[in-house]
Amino acid sequence: MADTWQPASRTARERARVELTREIKEEARRQLAATGADGLSLRAVARQLGMVSSALYRYYPSRDDLLTALIIDAYNAMGEAAEHAAAVTQGAPARERWLAVCHAIRAWAVAHRHEYALIYGSPIPGYRAPQDTIGPASRVPLAFVGVLRAALAAGELKPAEGGGPAGSRTVEGLLADQAAALSDALAAGPAAASVPPVAPELLVRAVIAWTQLFGMLSFELFGQLVGSFDPADAFFDHAAAQLAAFVGLP
Amino acid sequence: MADTWQPASRTARERARVELTREIKEEARRQLAATGADGLSLRAVARQLGMVSSALYRYYPSRDDLLTALIIDAYNAMGEAAEHAAAVTQGAPARERWLAVCHAIRAWAVAHRHEYALIYGSPIPGYRAPQDTIGPASRVPLAFVGVLRAALAAGELKPAEGGGPAGSRTVEGLLADQAAALSDALAAGPAAASVPPVAPELLVRAVIAWTQLFGMLSFELFGQLVGSFDPADAFFDHAAAQLAAFVGLP
DNA sequence: TGTACATCAGTGAACGCGCGTTCACTGATGTAC
DNA sequence: TGTACATCAGTGAACGCGCGTTCACTGATGTAC
Numbered sequence: 024m025a026d027t028w029q030p031a032s033r034t035a036r037e038r039a040r041v042e043l044t045r046e047i048k049e050e051a052r053r054q055l056a057a058t059g060a061d062g063l064s065l066r067a068v069a070r071q072l073g074m075v076s077s078a079l080y081r082y083y084p085s086r087d088d089l090l091t092a093l094i095i096d097a098y099n100a101m102g103e104a105a106e107h108a109a110a111v112t113q114g115a116p117a118r119e120r121w122l123a124v125c126h127a128i129r130a131w132a133v134a135h136r137h138e139y140a141l142i143y144g145s146p147i148p149g150y151r152a153p154q155d156t157i158g159p160a161s162r163v164p165l166a167f168v169g170v171l172r173a174a175l176a177a178g179e180l181k182p183a184e185g186g187g188p189a190g191s192r193t194v195e196g197l198l199a200d201q202a203a204a205l206s207d208a209l210a211a212g213p214a215a216a217s218v219p220p221v222a223p224e225l226l227v228r229a230v231i232a233w234t235q236l237f238g239m240l241s242f243e244l245f246g247q248l249v250g251s252f253d254p255a256d257a258f259f260d261h262a263a264a265q266l267a268a269f270v271g272l273p
Numbered sequence: 274m275a276d277t278w279q280p281a282s283r284t285a286r287e288r289a290r291v292e293l294t295r296e297i298k299e300e301a302r303r304q305l306a307a308t309g310a311d312g313l314s315l316r317a318v319a320r321q322l323g324m325v326s327s328a329l330y331r332y333y334p335s336r337d338d339l340l341t342a343l344i345i346d347a348y349n350a351m352g353e354a355a356e357h358a359a360a361v362t363q364g365a366p367a368r369e370r371w372l373a374v375c376h377a378i379r380a381w382a383v384a385h386r387h388e389y390a391l392i393y394g395s396p397i398p399g400y401r402a403p404q405d406t407i408g409p410a411s412r413v414p415l416a417f418v419g420v421l422r423a424a425l426a427a428g429e430l431k432p433a434e435g436g437g438p439a440g441s442r443t444v445e446g447l448l449a450d451q452a453a454a455l456s457d458a459l460a461a462g463p464a465a466a467s468v469p470p471v472a473p474e475l476l477v478r479a480v481i482a483w484t485q486l487f488g489m490l491s492f493e494l495f496g497q498l499v500g501s502f503d504p505a506d507a508f509f510d511h512a513a514a515q516l517a518a519f520v521g522l523p
Numbered sequence: 524t525g526t527a528c529a530t531c532a533g534t535g536a537a538c539g540c541g542c543g544t545t546c547a548c549t550g551a552t553g554t555a556c
Numbered sequence: 557t558g559t560a561c562a563t564c565a566g567t568g569a570a571c572g573c574g575c576g577t578t579c580a581c582t583g584a585t586g587t588a589c
Contacts, residue, residue: 034585034586035585035586036530036531036532036584036585036586039532040531040532043532058398059395059396059398060395061311061398062398064574064575064576065575065576065577066574066575066576067574067575074532074533074534075533075534075535076575076576076577077533077534077535077536077577077578077579078532078533078534080576080577080578081531081532081533082532085576085577086575086576086577140395140396143491143495143497144394144395144495145309145310145390145394145395145495146309146390146495146496148308148309148311148312152496157499157500160497161500192511192514192515192518194511196507197504197506197507198502198507198508198510198511201501201502201503201507201508202502205500205501205502208500227508227511230501230502230508231485231512231515234485234488234489234492234512235481235484235485235488236488237488237491237492237497238484238485238486238487238488238489238491239484239488241393241487241488241491242484242487245393245394245395245396246396246402247393247410247487249407250407250411250455250458251451251455251480252448252451252452252455252480253451254447256447257446257447257448257451258448258451258477258480260448261442261444261448261477262481262484264442265442265481268442284552284553285552285553286551286552286553286563286564286565289565290564290565293565314541314542314543315542315543315544316541316542316543317541317542324565324566324567325566325567325568326542326543326544327544327545327546327566327567327568327569328565328566328567330543330544330545331564331565331566332565335543335544336542336543336544
């Protein structure tokens with residue numbers, strides 16, 4: 024699922040190349056974790072690996088390509104954490120699964136703050152993300168959608184209604200269009216097939232929950248909660264529960 | 274409210290110093306807006322101002338001090354936008370005021386993306402925020418609290434209840450302690466006096482709303498919504514309305 | 524199995540760049556008598 | 557009002573640093589006959 028495997032890299036050269044490509048990326052990730060994205064320098068990576076900086080160009084054509092590899096890996100790692108939580112709780116009540124995914128994501132983020140910042144923090148100046156990142160980036164939201172779909176299929180999900188005290192705000196206008204388009208894209212997606220479609224109203228709620236979740240994470244990791252809910256565990260638990268209720272999983 | 278004024282800076286030297294200190298900061302802000310925080314270089318600022326880089330050290334003892342000044346200014350600018358929206362809508366229904374503050378914050382953020390990233394994006398590596406930032410940083414949350422307090426006093430606010438379909442999750446344990454401490458801090462704060470205290474339950478809801486709001490902003494400004502609700506206006510409006518309902522302003 | 528040639532990984536030097544900060548200096552502005 | 561001294565803004569050169577990327581090269585690994 025993660026890396027594509029050459030059956031058994033034929034020549035020693037090929038084996039060495041695969042290995043070094045991985046080692047370079049791993050050393051880069053180590054430096055990223057220690058210093059953050061701007062602390063990442065090709066020269067430092069090469070130094071640590073005992074090679075000369077120009078040698079790295081045999082493996083990554085530029086610093087940006089190395090960064091891209093790290094970004095994709097980070098998205099995949101977090102996506103895998105989310106998917107794993109969903110898979111492990113298959114069959115459990117949807118609310119439990121939802122919470123499990125939330126917590127898995129937070130756990131990953133807390134354990135990989137700099138990688139989190141790399142993908143969800145301020146954009147890196149001068150860096151433009153290539154198309155290859157959008158697949159990995161959507162694994163997290165898709166994990167949530169998966170849980171919601173299963174809940175729908177099992178009839179566990181209260182139809183999006185009664186969110187605020189005055190009941191649900193209706194989704195209309197441009198927002199409805201965007202939601203419908205997104206819903207169509209999901210229906211056409213790979214994992215779709217014969218699962219129930221997600222109503223625009225629910226989809227909007229899911230996206231709200233998604234932004235809320237990452238808003239909390241960014242605040243926690245970037246130090247915005249220091250004066251208030253600093254050890255954020257209790258706050259996060261509570262908010263995640265509210266979110267579950269919000270998407271229809273009381 | 275913003276800057277302290279020398280009655281009428283006595284000597285020409287003093288006047289020049291005040292002015293240049295401001296000009297340096299403004300040029301720095303211009304470069305920040307153009308390139309982002311790591312694009313900010315003392316030498317470039319000096320160049321643009323027609324002086325030699327070492328001259329800046331008469332005004333700011335180091336790059337970090339200049340950065341700090343920009344950060345404080347950014348917090349103050351956004352805080353002022355929020356406070357202004359609250360002030361202008363004084364007397365209006367609380368829900369309207371809430372939405373006005375949300376929109377004012379977004380408007381500022383969209384118009385000042387790089388300044389937004391400076392204060393709400395990934396922490397700058399090697400930079401530690403001094404104490405002076407926490408006052409300005411809390412103006413936005415305090416603006417929300419102010420609106421909620423007024424709503425409480427006017428009896429407009431439905432007591433925090435019925436958030437999710439299954440009713441409000443209760444606030445207990447460590448979370449309750451943290452909320453109580455925060456509530457006390459607010460009661461002891463400057464703008465408090467004879468206004469009604471904010472119940473922990475409500476406070477937690479307010480903080481959830483706060484994180485949600487900035488979660489959306491970060492996603493919008495940092496490009497995470499590109500595939501879904503890209504022109505985010507409709508989505509933001511909808512979510513802000515949901516948030517108002519969530520804190521008890523249907 | 525052995526030789527001749529092609530491929531490719533890694534080297535080392537260099538290019539060209541920009542940065543933050545320090546320091547001894549000069550000349551103008553301010554102050555005290 | 558005028559002079560003597562102190563304060564301070566701005567200069568220019570320098571220190572010391574690190575970076576991404578290019579390029580001609582060498583020597584080892586792989587391939588074809």
